[in-house]
Amino acid sequence: MNLALEEALVNVINYAYPEGTSGLITLDVTAFTDADGRHIALTLSDSGAPFDPTAQPEADVSGSIDARREGGLGIYFYTNLMDNVSYRRSDDGQNILSMTKTYTI
Numbered sequence: 785m786n787l788a789l790e791e792a793l794v795n796v797i798n799y800a801y802p803e804g805t806s807g808l809i810t811l812d813v814t815a816f817t818d819a820d821g822r823h824i825a826l827t828l829s830d831s832g833a834p835f836d837p838t839a840q841p842e843a844d845v846s847g848s849i850d851a852r853r854e855g856g857l858g859i860y861f862y863t864n865l866m867d868n869v870s871y872r873r874s875d876d877g878q879n880i881l882s883m884t885k886t887y888t889i
Contacts, residue, residue, distance in 0.1 A: 785824065785885050788865040791858035792828055792881055800832025800879065807831050821888040828881045835879060836871045
């Protein structure tokens, strides 16, 4: 979960705000329990350029590292490490990336 959060946050830092601009990045962390187990929900919000990581093609990790194109591994990590990843663009122009990890009781 730490790697998933780090990769998502680095993507926002590197791409949401072009060089010379600044913006706010918000992280909300919620822990809860229900009949399916214990969950940790991470939500990253920013007002940067619209970007839906869930709509990107999955990185091809089958070849050698030298043959792969640069980029896309961060998205691959957090979409495969977390149990649920979703994106939405809010009415007020926020990118909202939500990721949830479930731990069975």
